[in-house]
Structure formats: C-alpha cells, structure tokens
Amino acid sequence: MSWIQDKSRAGLERIREAQEKQVYPYFRAFESGGLHTTIDGKPVVNFSSNDYLGLTTHPKVKEASIEAVKKFSCGLGSSRVQATTTAHVELEERLAAWFGFEKCLVFTTGYQAMVGTIMALADRDTTLVLDSLSHACILDGTFAAAGTPRNGPEIRFFNHNSPRALKRVLGKREREKAMILLEGIYSLDGDEARIHDLLEVAEADEKAVVVCDDAHGTGTLGKGGRGIIEKYGLEGRIPVVISTFSKTFGGIGGILLGDAETVDFVKHQARSFLFSASLPVPVVAAASTILDMLEDHGEELVAELHDKSAYMRKGLTDLGFDLGLSDTHIMPVMCREERKALFTHVAMLESGVMMVPITYPAVKRGEERLRLNVTRGHSKEDIDQAVELLGVYGNAFFVLGGEELEPLPAAE
Ligand SMILES: Cc1ncc(COP(=O)(O)O)c(C=O)c1O
Numbered sequence: 001m002s003w004i005q006d007k008s009r010a011g012l013e014r015i016r017e018a019q020e021k022q023v024y025p026y027f028r029a030f031e032s033g034g035l036h037t038t039i040d041g042k043p044v045v046n047f048s049s050n051d052y053l054g055l056t057t058h059p060k061v062k063e064a065s066i067e068a069v070k071k072f073s074c075g076l077g078s079s080r081v082q083a084t085t086t087a088h089v090e091l092e093e094r095l096a097a098w099f100g101f102e103k104c105l106v107f108t109t110g111y112q113a114m115v116g117t118i119m120a121l122a123d124r125d126t127t128l129v130l131d132s133l134s135h136a137c138i139l140d141g142t143f144a145a146a147g148t149p150r151n152g153p154e155i156r157f158f159n160h161n162s163p164r165a166l167k168r169v170l171g172k173r174e175r176e177k178a179m180i181l182l183e184g185i186y187s188l189d190g191d192e193a194r195i196h197d198l199l200e201v202a203e204a205d206e207k208a209v210v211v212c213d214d215a216h217g218t219g220t221l222g223k224g225g226r227g228i229i230e231k232y233g234l235e236g237r238i239p240v241v242i243s244t245f246s247k248t249f250g251g252i253g254g255i256l257l258g259d260a261e262t263v264d265f266v267k268h269q270a271r272s273f274l275f276s277a278s279l280p281v282p283v284v285a286a287a288s289t290i291l292d293m294l295e296d297h298g299e300e301l302v303a304e305l306h307d308k309s310a311y312m313r314k315g316l317t318d319l320g321f322d323l324g325l326s327d328t329h330i331m332p333v334m335c336r337e338e339r340k341a342l343f344t345h346v347a348m349l350e351s352g353v354m355m356v357p358i359t360y361p362a363v364k365r366g367e368e369r370l371r372l373n374v375t376r377g378h379s380k381e382d383i384d385q386a387v388e389l390l391g392v393y394g395n396a397f398f399v400l401g402g403e404e405l406e407p408l409p410a411a412e
Helices: 003-011 013-020 059-072 086-099 110-121 136-146 163-172 195-203 228-232 260-269 281-319 338-350 380-396
Strands: 036-039 042-046 103-107 126-131 154-158 177-183 208-213 240-244 254-258
Touching: 003 013, 042 380, 059 281, 086 103, 086 254, 086 281, 103 110, 103 260, 110 136, 110 177, 110 208, 110 240, 110 254, 110 260, 126 136, 126 163, 136 154, 136 177, 154 163, 163 177, 163 195, 177 195, 195 208, 195 228, 254 260, 281 380, 338 380
Parallel strands: 126 154, 126 177, 177 208, 208 240
Antiparallel strands: 036 042, 103 254, 240 254
C-alpha cells in the first residue's frame, strides 16, 4: 500500500465508524430536485437547502434553462477569456444595476469569486483581517494569497462580530493597507454582521476597506432582497461585495460587485476566473430569470420568506429550542453534543424531514447543531411537520432539557 492509501484509511476512521453505525448523515442522494424530494423512494422535505426564495424549481426558470441548452448547450469549452456570451454580459450589466454598483463580474462559483478577488487585490503591503467565523472561501483565498511567493499579505483574525476586537487587530497590524472580510449573514450561526459598528471602526482607519460576502443576505435582507447594503442603507460604504447564484439565484455561480476599475482589474488578475471554464449558459439563464422575478416582485417574495421564518422561529422558541446566535431565517437547532445531533437527524429523516447535522470540526465541540434554513418554498404544513417532529425527537434525545445522553454500552 502506498502512503496515499495509508493516509486515506487513517483519515477515514471516524467516517467509517459512523457509516457502520448507520448515522453517517452526508451525501444522501436526492432522486429529484427541489425542497420536496425523495431519498431511497421516500418523500423528504429538505430544511438544509439555501434555495431561500424557493425559485430554483419555478417552471419559468426551468424553461429558460432548457431554451439556453438548445442555443448554447451546457459547456462553452473554455474560460471566460475566450468563452463569454451575450448572456453573460447582459446578466452582468443587469446585476450591477440591480445591486446598485458600477460593474459586476460573474464567476463560475461564489467560492472562486472570493478566492480570486482576495488573491488579485491583496499583496505584501496588505493585512487581511478576518472574522473568526469566516467561510471557507475567505479562509482559502486568504491562505492562497499569503502563500504567493514574495508578495504574500499578513493575516489577522478578530473575534466574531466584535467591533472592539476589530479595532484592536487593525491597530496591531504590520502592513499599511487593511482588507476587512465580513459576511452579511454568517451561514452556520444565522447571525447578521454587526455592520454599522464594524463599518464605523473600518471607516476610522484611512487605509482600511471592507469586502463583504453577502451570499446569504442576497434575496433575504433588505426589502427587495438586495442584501445587507439595502437593509441598512449602506450604499457607497462597502466598495466590494461578493455573492453567489447557489442560494437565492437557483443555480451556481459567483458575483463580484464594485466600481468599474476594481472589477476590470480583478477580471484580468483573478486566477480562479482566468483559469477555470465559464459559467454554463443554462445556469446564466436561470439566474437571469430569477433576477426578472426579483425586479418585478422582490418585495413580496422577501416578505413571504420573513413571514415563514417568523412562523418557524415562534414554533421552535415556544418549544424551548436554543437557536444560538440566529437572528435570521437560518436557525441552527443547537444540540451541543454530537450524538444528539446525529440521532435527531436520523430520526427526523426517517420521518421525512431533512436537517443535516453540523459537528466538529466544522463547529467547536459543544456547538454541534442541526442546520435548519427556512425558505419561502416551504409551506406552513412543512413547517408544522418539522416543528412537531423536532419537539418529539428533541425530547427523546434530550436536545430539549439539556441532560446528557447515557454513555453507550462498551463493545463486547
Ligand atoms: C458565505 C458563503 N460564501 C461563499 C459561498 C460559496 O458559494 P458557491 O456555492 O457559489 O461556491 C458559500 C457557499 O456555501 C457561502 O456560504
């Protein structure tokens, strides 16, 4: 056996154990798309999806993708440098106008948009200043930039959402310029950035700028769903925003928003943009159709999401569930013990409701939880069913009440 196989076997130990005990929760194969699907032939309502406005399966969205397949097929055979279509260009122009920025660039994924933007903009005169709960795309962009030979930026972290910690870290940095990386909504905890307070600290520092990943705020924050900038009236105060098509916009793809020169610079520098194939046109067409809907009915769609989210929050808090830091439609059900999260997940799934467990090392020990996202696409009946089942299994596995589970009997 090579060291590669040795390493893989050793690294898979925990996973194999969970699979043997039949509590391995990931990579369950859906047999159709959407929030209502089947797994192994059994109907399942998915509460771990990021399809926040429930538009991914809208007939008009599907139709637009089908028409685009007929005209452009799926692949374009190269990167955007030599595989840009009128559909890409039109969508970029419309997105820039809708979000209220001068220019937009569409990447193939949101992950690539963030990695490429950080790598293009940060250099050895820059300190990258990260919230301690930053998404993997921010961490990876930061580590990739820092590894650039002879031109790597400094890296510093501040305590999650703490303006005081941000101020302290900015004061201690060793490089002249600072790029502060924030998220509109933090996806594991469902809490919004304390954006006013953090911006105040950033704006007091002449050489600091904020870059915001608003992947989870797009379509959910602000009356029309334009995100954290719209919600708090921050136009002109955040120069660069990154978002994605993989949540509200029904597909996959990254969005970079900024002034014309910054976006053009990143367009010609970002390796994750230049060296990866362009976004398939059927996906562009889906996003473009959802943008039509946001332009025409954004306020109603977002209001419906908020109604459903308030309904679920009330159901869960009435039962006594701990929703951690959440103040949005993303409501982690805190189990605070791995087995409680796994057992509750398995029982819920058997009963037709999927909430994926998030366990160590994705979160700290003691912060294990079920991922619960309410979307506009869930019906009140879906929500009632989920709350009722959570009540039953939350009691059975002591998620409610907080007692420890009995230790498992020792193996024979
Ligand atoms: C905060 C945040 N940023 C970026 C991404 C990446 O987006 P994409 O799925 O388009 O790569 C995600 C997706 O999980 C995310 O949650």
